[in-house]
Amino acid sequence: MPWFALYTKPRFEKKVTERLEKMGIPVYCPMVTQLKQWSDRKKKVTVPVLPSYVFVQLDHQFRDTVFAVDGIVRYVYWLGQPAIIRDEEIQNLKDFLKNKIVTSFTVSSIQVGQNYTITSGPLQGIKGVVSRVDKNYLEIILEELGFKIQLHNTDFD
Structure with a gap:
């Protein structure tokens, strides 16, 4: 059975995923855990990697059944x-999210706008442009893949 991409209402990814699972439809919503900070606390939250997108595995003839779910x-x-x-693309996404990208860098030598090549992990060798520098991480725009990632420095505590 092929995988299809569904576009959801904003912030409906988790609800849509749960409702499709209850219907017995194979569904995948890639998620990551982030540390969010509010003025009074920090909290780990799970957010979708691809906002407003959910993947479902269905035969062509049953494609319309998903519209019974609110939020699609x-x-x-x-x-x-x-x-x-393709199945391989879904599996690659799952594998990518299992692996943490580990790289080493010195913050003082990296500046916004500078080209940067990822030195290890599943994206090793991919080049991007630094869009943000923090004391413990870099944000890099990977133009050839069409997204932005954060690299956390494992050398810091």
């Missing part, structure tokens, strides 16, 4: 057809 806007289309995502 539409299928994502490519060249006039619902986009089909």
